[in-house]
Amino acid sequence: MRLMDILVLELAGAVAALLHFHIPLAETPPIHTVMLHFCSALAFLLFPQFELYVSWRGRSLPDMFIRLGAAWGVVLLIGLFFSFLIHHVGNLSRLWMFYWYAIGVTALVLFRFAVYFVLRYMRAKGLNNKRVVIVGYGSTGREMHKRALQQDWTGYDVKAVCADPEDADKLIDPSVVRIQSTQEIHDYVVSNHIHEIWITLPLMASPRLQELQYQLRNTLVDIRWVPDILGLQMLGNKMGNFLGLPVVDLNQPISSGVNGIVKDIFDRTFALVALILLLPLFIVIAVMIKRSSPGPILFRQPRLGLNGKPFNVYKFRSMKVHQEHHVVTQATKNDSRITPIGGFLRRTSLDELPQFINVLLGDMSVVGPRPHALQHNEMYKDLLETYMLRHRVKPGITGWAQIHGHRGETDTVDKMARRVEYDLHYIQHWSLWMDVRIIIWTAFKGWTGKNAY
Structure with a gap:
């Protein structure tokens, strides 16, 4: 070369x-x-x-x-x-x-x-391959094995796995040898001409890592440590350098850093254009709201934004003026509080349009997890383990969950869990093109829903 x-x-x-x-x-x-x-x-x-x-x-x-x-x-x-x-x-x-x-x-x-x-x-074609032993067969070990099989052009052939019995039982390939203990790894590597060892033990297995270090001290092959970060329900696993040492960023969204600047510029530009084009519609809706019931045109309610910072979200008022007494009651079917024009606005999501003002102010994004009422955050953060991770990005007017039908009332934990699952998928797989696709989908299909009351 x-x-x-x-x-x-x-x-x-x-x-x-x-x-x-x-x-x-x-x-x-x-x-x-x-x-x-x-x-x-x-x-x-x-x-x-x-x-x-x-x-x-x-x-x-x-x-x-x-x-x-x-x-x-x-x-x-x-x-x-x-x-x-x-x-x-x-x-x-x-x-x-x-x-x-x-x-x-x-x-x-x-x-x-x-x-x-x-x-x-x-x-x-099976030439120029490297034979591998995987130590640990948790979520990361299984994922590494799957990728070695699917990406056969990389030339890695998993020959054996050394894992706890409960993890080893998940091995379905009968051609892969099960090594019973770490003491047997060295002899197997030598006798079978193994090229690499991949250690995929969970982070809490530090004592076993020290034992492995001793057991493999005379094993002269490449040894890779792949931390079992897939077992952690976090937002990312980007490797970096901090104070001269390697680190793994577990809670850093993709849409941060330079990507965050690009997304912010896109959001504010889109919001400014949208507000200018929608001004005539805003005027018509404002007149209809004032004629339907007494009260303000816009409704403000506190929400949690980026990293849990509170802000006031703007909506067109769709209900009669009433007191919640520190308890937020979600709208239900045939809710008596909803005004005639309010029902139409909620079903079509037109009540959300003033949130372009929030986007222009920098409190929200065009696309992101929908902001929930503060009381719902307090309730679900203890019921759903990964619920609060959705606040690591700015909330959005529309989102990945909404275009897949998860909008409107969340009267059960299962419904909220599904919405959070889609929100986290968006955060973990974000791209500007993904935002554009969600906006286009929302424009043609995502404004209405059977669960929106």
Whole structure:
């Protein structure tokens, strides 16, 4: 691979000269030939420092390509500095170097794609595989086994599992050996020419990890620790670096950081446009509300927003003015409190439109988990284990749960559990395109529902 990379870069430099100078590289000022060989030799030395020649089996290809582009860019910058030191930088064509960089990166990527697909084909045919032992067969262990089977092009063949009896009983593949105890792992690895051990024990199994460390001290194979974070009902499992040590962020939504900025810009822009376009409809609804019953046009009620911060949600008033006496009673079918126009507004969700004001103020998103009454939060946070995780993102006007029919009255714990399940799926799988799909779905299908009273 290293030798092929140098050949590819040499050819890329020659092609760049033909594109830019329209003559062979040898006929250009000598600095270009010097740079060609200097940077190619430098790439031979520096590319390994960017981990370009380690096994990428089961790892992210985009990550490899980013490293490749960065490594080649560093080499060319060092080459440019070298030309400055020998006082020939004025004779060096920067445009030729740009062509060389672009052609070089493209050629290196295509070369790796070719190698990747050849290896992928070989592994799918059972060649060039690595034999694996999985220690621990909880949710993460089973998931790793399933992915090794489904993604056969990665070339991992699970040969044995060492787990507690209750977990080992979940193993349905009779060809996979069951190792009874950790003391037997080393002998099995040696006698069966195992290449890797995957440790997927739960986080609370620290004593067993210490025992494994001792039992595998003489086992000279690759050992990977995959923390059993799937057993934790959290929002994410992104690996990072904190204070110089590896960490796993368990409670960080995807829609945070840069993604959060993009989502916020999209939300506020969409809300501003929506409020302008809906202004005539707002006026008509306001007149109908005032004529149907005495009281304000807009209804305000406290809700919990991002990270539990309280805010007032805005709705068109759909009920007669009444006192709740610190108890929120959800609307039911044929509820006497609902005004004639209010029933129509609630069934069509038009009463929710003023929440675009909340979006513009930054309290809500266009898409997200629906905000519930404070009393419902207090009740369900103790009944449903993951209920409060939905407050790690801004609440929305519409959401993944709503377009799947989970809107309106939640008079049972099971109904609320289903809504929370869909809310957490949205948070864990968020993307801007997912928001767009939910908005389109809501516009055509999601405004009405049989449970909305």
